[in-house]
Every structure is written in structure tokens, then in C-alpha cells.
Amino acid sequence: MSIRWYTVVIDCRDVAAQAAWWGQVLGWPTVYEAPDEVVLVPPHAVEPGADEVPVERRGPGLVFVPVPEGKTVKNRLHLDLAPRAGDDQAAEVQRLLDLGATRVDVGQGERTWVVLADPEGNEFCVLSPRD
Numbered sequence: 001m002s003i004r005w006y007t008v009v010i011d012c013r014d015v016a017a018q019a020a021w022w023g024q025v026l027g028w029p030t031v032y033e034a035p036d037e038v039v040l041v042p043p044h045a046v047e048p049g050a051d052e053v054p055v056e057r058r059g060p061g062l063v064f065v066p067v068p069e070g071k072t073v074k075n076r077l078h079l080d081l082a083p084r085a086g087d088d089q090a091a092e093v094q095r096l097l098d099l100g101a102t103r104v105d106v107g108q109g110e111r112t113w114v115v116l117a118d119p120e121g122n123e124f125c126v127l128s129p130r131d
Contacts, residue, residue: 005060007039008079011067012120019064021119024099025081028062038064071121074106080113082127089114093126 012018019038023030029046032039041061083092093114097103101116104123108115113125 007061007063009063009065010122011071012064012122013066013068013070014120015064015066018118018120019062021100022062022064025096025101025118026062031061036066040064075123078122079124080127081124083129085129085131087129089126089128096126 010018010022015036015038016033019030019033019040022028023040026040026042028040028042030038031041031046039061040063042059045059045061081092083089093116096116100119104115104117106115106123112128115123115125117123
């Protein structure tokens with residue numbers, strides 16, 4: 001038996017807005033959109049004219065689904081984002097802040113990464129540049 005990592009599901013109140021925000025942050029296209037679910041995948045996974053890209057080639061995506069409640073506590077799981085080697089971490093953090101992210105203190109202290117939250121309060125980290 002084998003199993004593979006298929007996707008990360010993000011609970012949110014406004015599925016369309018959250019998916020649009022993360023799509024803009026990551027540069028990932030929407031491959032499926034309905035009132036109760038929006039799916040983003042990495043851009044290399046989208047073939048022009050293809051209806052469905054095999055999961056083995058697209059890698060894990062992000063799925064946004066609605067929940068009635070808002071976020072109330074720190075995430076137990078979060079995404080780590082990283083600029084490419086040679087890129088500027090501070091500039092990328094500023095780009096995300098300009099898009100609507102907020103700085104968050106989860107007790108991290110002074111670190112080489114920056115903790116931010118998306119518009120609905122889900123924490124994520126921006127690491128130092130790396131490939």
C-alpha cells in the first residue's frame with residue numbers, strides 16, 4: 001500500500017477571498033472554484049488545454065473550504081514560505097504586508113524567520129532566502 005500527500009486544506013470564512021489572497025501570494029492558479037471549495041495548485045502543474053493534471057505531477061495543492069467559526073487559537077500546523085536564494089526576505093515580507101498580511105507574535109522571539117498571518121489570521125512563516 002502507498003499513500004501520498006494530496007493537499008493542504010485551509011478552513012476559512014470567505015473561501016473566494018482567502019483563495020484569491022493565497023493565489024496572489026504564491027502565484028498559484030485556481031484550478032477549481034465552487035461556493036464551498038476553491039483549489040489552487042503550483043503553476044508548473046497546469047498544462048495549457050488540460051482538463052486535469054495528474055496528482056503525481058502537480059504535487060500538493062491548497063484547498064479552501066468554508067467553516068462557520070472564526071479562528072480562535074494559534075495554528076497547530078502552518079506553512080513556511082521562503083524567498084529564493086539571493087532574494088530579499090525583508091522585501092518579500094513587505095510585499096506580503098502590502099497584500100494584507102499582518103505581523104504576529106506567537107512567542108518566537110528574535111529569529112531568522114518572520115511570523116505573519118493571512119487576512120483571516122492563519123499564521124505562516126517567511127524564512128530566510130533559500131533554494
